[in-house]
Amino acid sequence: MRIEVDAPKCVTSGQCVMIAPDVFDQDDDGIVIVLDENPAEGQRGVVEESAAVCPAAAIFVIED
Template sequence: MRVEADQPKCVASGQCVLAAPDVFDQDDDGIVVVLDDHPEESTHDDVREAAAICPAAAIRLADK
């Protein structure tokens, strides 16, 4: 799984950090930062949930 975040689209709701804290964080302004763009398989469900609940649809997932 490859994780990308579109920072200009991010609205700093923080939902991804709550859903998958090992994969997402926020910068000083609350904007999304991807900590691990190829996260371990054990986190994939949480990462999919983060992408699903992102209100700005700013998280993109690819197969590899």
């Protein structure tokens, strides 16, 4: 599982940070930062939920 974000799409809602704080953070302007591009399988639930709920559809979970 690999995470890609389309940062220019980010609307700084911070939903992902609330759901998966070990994987996502925000910079001072609120734009998404990926802390862990290849999260452990145990993070799958929260990562997929972050992608699903992202109001900008800016998070992609890619299966390699």
